[in-house]
Amino acid sequence: MLPWLARRRRSLLAALLLACCTVAAGVGLLSVAGWFLTAAFLAGAKLAFDLFAPSALVRGLAMxxxxxxxxERVTGHGATLDLLADMRTAVFGAIMRLSPAQLAGYRDGDLVARLAGDIDALDTLYLLVIVPALTALALGGGFSLITGAWLPPAGWLVLAAMLVAACVVPYCLARAAGASGRRAQEAASAARAFVHEAVQAHADLAAFAAEPRADARxxxxxxxxxxxxxxxxxxGSAGQFAQQLIMGGCLAGLLWLGLDAFRAGALDGAVWAGLVLGLLALFEVLGPLMRGAARxxxxxxxxxxxxxxxHEPPAVADEPEVRALPPHGALQASGLEYSYPGAARPVLAGLDLRxxxxxxxxxxxxxGCGKSTLLALLMRIHDPSAGAISYGGVPIRLAAQRELHARCTLLSQHSPVFMGTLRSNLLLGDPQADEARLWQALQQARLADFVRSLDHGLDTWVxxxxxxxxxxxxxxxxxARAxxxxxxxxxxxxxxxxxxEQAQQAFFGDLGRAAAGRTVVLATHARLPAGAVDRVLRLEGGRLHSC
Structure with a gap:
């Protein structure tokens, strides 16, 4: 997390400073209140005792x-949310760089669990570990100096107690709860993934009466x-118990050492009471630390x-030096070979296409003959085992993927419609498109009349x-988006x-007009009407043959 912590260092340091000031105000409040009440009691009916300055200080510290x-809460939680947003952006970018083959290696919902639940779990580190530990050490050191000024042995006692409570106990607690914490996170991720899978496969679970087994799992x-x-x-409870023991021991030591100093006249009773109550306020910062260490x-x-x-490297990466692709050109594949991992024979074997x-x-x-695989190779979603693909004479392996994907677009049976409006889905194709272009695209896709019949038109929720x-x-x-x-x-x-059949033929009939001027490679099982394409090739035995 160091890169993200460094990026948000200003807001995180501000939250840490405010946390230290908050604890300091709490310690000061109880210390001054303890000194004030004790001094007022000891003063009795003396008219010389100043009631106004201490009472004003108590009110000021309380406010x-x-x-x-x-x-501190606003700043700390705001900085933490920004930190988690930075991490989610980076994780989403890493997911987007993975190839379909790499994505297939994850369970359904597992990536969502990493993007959501796993990153949420990391807010523990800053809010419940770093801030309380540093605050406890900073304020513990300061309070030990103040205590040591009146009672030197007690100053060392407070410092030792804070070091043990803020460092040693959390370390031992984290070691003891580490295995359970890992099991908890793995179980939470597995449960999220299972929910995602069950939702996706709900129709099949119902059709095969498998709900009881799903419930049991x-x-x-x-x-x-x-x-x-x-x-x-x-x-965490054991940590809280250890915290109470350390605080109790330190408090007993301060009372014992203070008693001897008070009897000897070396320590004022009101100061002694103020130190005792200030110590109680100081130890309050350790509660969140114990919970955080357990997690x-x-x-x-x-x-x-x-x-x-x-840190998972993408299966397909740009070369160190890329070449620019021309705006238009022939798409050509020569000698393509590709095999699925573990397959007995290649799905494509010496395929040529221009x-x-x-x-x-x-x-x-x-x-299963390899039509989808061929299109994936042309988009460079995968790299072929052998052979080469070029666009306008430039090998696509030497081109930047961003530029290649700007030249080619893939439309399949799995092309998604995203949750949102018709407009937001269309703007994925061109975020700069104006209203006229959106309606023109809908007209070319034969969807304009339907959209006009809707009450909200392009702003209809899909x-x-x-x-x-x-x-x-x-x-x-x-x-239309394509x-x-x-x-x-x-x-x-x-x-x-x-x-x-009727919808298929209407789609193919509109294809020529919608794709005017574009290069089209169409893989299909459907019957192609006359004029839908210029020529038809059959993929068989890993190669293309004229029909």
Missing amino acids: ARIALRYA FGDAVRSLANARDSVAAA LGTAAAAGARVSALL VGPGERVGIVGES GEAGRLLSVGQARRLCL ILAPAAVWLLDEPTAGLD
């Missing part, structure tokens, strides 16, 4: 403590989480999961994953899957 506590995961959290809570195992496990994701600028090519073949749209409407919305994109090449992977 300062309230104000400082509020400022989730119950096991939750019980494991509860047991681990009980162990962490027990460790360090959870934070460590969360940090390890986040760190592993951040698609000229503005040409539309259809690729047909049996399921629901999660576009559930308020039909399958055909969602597919045409994705097509039309808005400045890409010169369209790679279409089964874009009509799930549509009935």
Whole structure:
């Protein structure tokens, strides 16, 4: 977390300073109050005792403590939220760099758990460990100096007690609760992933009457989480008990040492009372530290999961020196070979393909023959085992991925409709598109009439994953989004899957007009009507053959 802590150092240091001032105000309040009440009692009916200055100081410290506590909470929590936002941005960027093959190695919901739950667990480190520990050491050192000025042995006693309570006990507590904390975080992540999987597969669970088994598995995961959290809570309670023992021992030592000094006339009774009450206020800062130390195992496990994701190298990376791609050009593949990990034979074996600028090519073949793999290679989602792909004469391996993806756009049966409005989904294709361009794209995708019939038009909410749209409407919305994109090449992977025959033929009939001037590579099982593409190729045996 050091890079993120350094980036937010100003706000974090401000929160730490305010925390120190808050504790100092609390210690000062109880110390002055204890001295004032004791001195007033000892003074009795003496008219010479000043009541106004100490009472004003007590009120001032009380108000300062309230104000400082509020400022410290606002600043500390604001800085922590900014810190977590920075981390989530970095983690999301790391996820976006992963290839589909790498993403497939994670359970459904696991990445969401790392992005949400694991990073949430890391706020423990600053709020409940760093701030209380540094505050305890700073204020403990200052209070020990003040105590030592009146009672030197007691000053050393306070310093030793704070060092043990702020350093030794939290360290031992973190070591003792580490394994339980790791189990708790792993169990929490597993439970989140299981919920995500169950929601995604709810229809299948209901169709196969598998809900009882799903309930049982989730119950096991939750019980494991509860047991681990009980162990962490027990460790935290042990830390609180140790804190009370240390405070009690230090308090007893201060009373004993103060008693001898008071009897000898070396220590005023009111000062003695002020030191005792100030010590009680000082130890209050250790409560959050003990809870935080018990959760360090959870934070460590969360940090390890986040760190592993951040440091996972992308399967496909840009070369150190990249070459610029031309605005338009032929898309060409020569001698392509590709094998899935563990597969007995390659799915593509010596495949050649050339698609000229503005040409539309259809690729047909049996399921599993490699059509989707070919499109993924053309987009450089994967790199081929052998062979080369070029655009406009420039090998795509030597081009920046950002530039390649600006030249090519992929539209498939899995192209998502995002939760939001029709407008927000369309603007993904071109964030700068104005109203006229949005309606033009909808017109080309044959969706404009439907959108005009809606009460809110482009600002109509489409629901999660576009559930308020039909399958055909969602597919045409994705097509309109592709039309808005400045890409010169369209790679279409089964874009009509799930549509009935009439909707499929209407989609293909509109394709030529919607893709005017663009290069199109279309992989499909559907029957292609005359004029939909310029030529059709069959993928079989890892190679393309003319139909």
